[in-house]
Amino acid sequence: MTQLNLTLDQEELLELLAGNRENALKHLVEKILNQVLEMESTEQLCAGNYERSSERQDYRNGNREREFTTKIGTIKLNVPRHRNKPFHTMLFESYQRNEAALITTMAEMVVNGVSTRKVSNVIELICGQEFSKSTVSEACKTLDSEVKAFKNRPLDYEEYPYLMIDATYFKVRENHRVISKAMMIAIGITEDGRKEIIGIDVYDDESNETWLEFLMSLKKRGLKSPIMITSDAHMAIRHAITKIFPESAWQRCQFHFMKNILDAAPKTQRAGLEMELRDIFNSKKIEDARKRFKEVVNDYRDVAVTAVDILENGFEDVLTVYNLPDEMRIALRTSNCIERFNGELKRRSNVIRIFPNKDSVLRLMGSVAIDYNNALLTKKMMFHKKSPEKITLEVKIKMQSIAVAQRQALEAA
Helix, strand or coil: CCCCCCCCCHHHHHHHHHCCHHHHHHHHHHHHHHHHHHHHHHHHHCCCCCCCCCCCCCCEEEEEEEEEEECCEEEEEEEEEECCCCCCCHHHHHHHHHHHHHHHHHHHHHHCCCCHHHHHHHHHHHHCCCCCHHHHHHHHHHHHHHHHHHHCCCCCCCCCCEEEEEEEEEEEEECCEEEEEEEEEEEEECCCCCEEEEEEEEECCCCHHHHHHHHHHHHHCCCCCCCEEEECCCHHHHHHHHHHCCCCEEEECHHHHHHHHHHHCCHHHHHHHHHHHHHHHCCCCHHHHHHHHHHHHHHHCCCCHHHHHHHHHHHHHHCHHHHCCHHHHHHHCCCHHHHHHHHHHHHHHCCCCEECCHHHHHHHHHHHHHHHHHHHCCCCCCCCCCHHHHCCHHHHHHHHHHHHHHHHHHHHC
């Protein structure tokens, strides 16, 4: 490498000694780096300015000024230009690595729930360089490839005999209006009880078509027909299950079901009715659950008519899980694990409030899903080690017969 000789004039030395070190150091670094650029240019041209040489490779074509951000502030560099071949410098390769790290940091801050305005302010304080909100938003697009790989990864390398599905909504600005978009979520549970987010996507709404498309995407990626699917009673979900996974039994989420009943009950009856419902759902045997159900219907028919109607119409749908071992029943009777994930999505999205478009919902909330999924993979298993052994062929046939009966009832309704 060519030796670098630095010359300081008297004024620069006096400024350093006088204590105005920040400006002097900035000026010194600027001078050093500009000299580095000049020496790199000379090496690449194989000749100095105006030097006649048989080894010359190219000619100088002036300079262009470029701002360069360092830890001591922004300095101005005179970057050489060559006539035929582009000028290259190691200086900017390091800068590009730092810039890539900065972009990743900005994106991660937004994913972790920091607003784009706050990210802009923090980066400016750290780097001494201003970044607009739109710059931060553009930086977040670096997440797209990772989210795409996560949501489209193959599912045929693992068995997910149990599936939980739900949707949550985010506000999006579209055509000068603010509207809600549905983010659909699927959590698969392995035979030994490990939870994994296996499906995410954003749609305009929850309809027969969108739920069909979502479940079909899981199937195309390799998801085999689960033994049981847990969800709320959204008709589009039920319709899609019967079409895409006709052999999968459906378990109505007991938490959502109880909430539906209590919302329809008079306020004066809710506390007592809630305790009664918990007793029903905590019954260890299906016969005990049915017995308690009849007692509650008789006790509340006259004082909570609408609530009792909901209980009667949907009761059989919450009993599917009783065909599984007891410890599995407790783990799979609700879709609460998705509700907890939904809570994390809402917490992270609160600082954004309104997303600029549908893609940004998938980009940022998909990144949250990746982080959340990584945490899920380290958690303990939901089932006892011997629980899977209790899922005999007889149990599977029973669950398939329930699926057939549910499909026939839905078609007849």
